[in-house]
Amino acid sequence: DIQMTQSPSTLSASVGDRVSFTCRASQTISSRLAWYQQKPGKAPKLLIYEASRLQSGVPSRFSGSGSGTEFTLTISSLQPDDFATYYCQHYNKYLWTFTQGTKVEIK
Amino acid sequence: QVQLQESGPGLVRPSETLSLTCTVSGGSVINYYWSWIRQSPGKGLEWIAYISHSGTTNYNPSVKSRLTISIDTSKNQFSLKLRSVTAADTAVYFCARHGPGSWYSFDTWGQGTLLSVSS
Numbered sequence: 001d002i003q004m005t006q007s008p009s010t011l012s013a014s015v016g017d018r019v020s021f022t023c024r025a026s027q028t029i030s031s032r033l034a035w036y037q038q039k040p041g042k043a044p045k046l047l048i049y050e051a052s053r054l055q056s057g058v059p060s061r062f063s064g065s066g067s068g069t070e071f072t073l074t075i076s077s078l079q080p081d082d083f084a085t086y087y088c089q090h091y092n093k094y095l096w097t098f099t100q101g102t103k104v105e106i107k
Numbered sequence: 108q109v110q111l112q113e114s115g116p117g118l119v120r121p122s123e124t125l126s127l128t129c130t131v132s133g134g135s136v137i138n139y140y141w142s143w144i145r146q147s148p149g150k151g152l153e154w155i156a157y158i159s160h161s162g163t164t165n166y167n168p169s170v171k172s173r174l175t176i177s178i179d180t181s182k183n184q185f186s187l188k189l190r191s192v193t194a195a196d197t198a199v200y201f202c203a204r205h206g207p208g209s210w211y212s213f214d215t216w217g218q219g220t221l222l223s224v225s226s
Contacts (some may be wrong), residue, residue: 017164032211032213036213043217043219044201044213046206050212087151091212096154101152
């Protein structure tokens with residue numbers, strides 16, 4: 001089975017900061033990777049699909065990159081609305097898996 | 108804009124069967140693919156079942172033996188039955204649509220329904 005890990009688990013940042021989270025796979029994977037944002041009491045919201053494609057309606061400060069075993073979500077300038085938990089999700093052979101996420105906190 | 112709404116009992120006793128329904132509004136279940144995903148503090152987000160509009164299904168091996176997913180195109184709904192529930196099945200259950208842009212991700216989610224398993 002492919003194991004996915006995300007780091008860091010918590011990130012403290014300020015408004016305006018450039019922040020990045022990394023999702024690593026235990027072996028080379030396809031670009032069938034997505035990123036989600038979740039706020040307390042709400043459902044996850046799709047931000048990026050197929051590793052680098054921006055979901056419609058999502059601000060352009062969000063971007064995804066990577067290939068092989070390492071994928072990154074970057075927020076170019078953190079806004080107050082961006083303090084939330086972020087998850088990556090991978091698909092392989094009819095199994096969709098999520099990581100434990102990165103919580104972005106106010107510094 | 109398509110919207111999803113989960114409905115369920117809220118509380119189920121151990122060993123009983125859980126039934127959840129996802130009602131789709133503002134769009135059709137036809138020509139799309141649908142899943143159930145649950146979230147608990149201990150296990151995080153866990154995909155558990157998938158169904159196509161034509162009824163093709165797939166399940167997470169962790170719950171496959173206890174789970175049945177079905178779809179009713181006439182009611183624009185899809186449903187989940189989880190048998191022999193235990194406390195470990197306590198979670199928020201989300202229904203979600205596989206993205207038309209990418210079947211490998213979920214572009215629309217319901218608000219979630221909390222299921223507690225307790226006697």
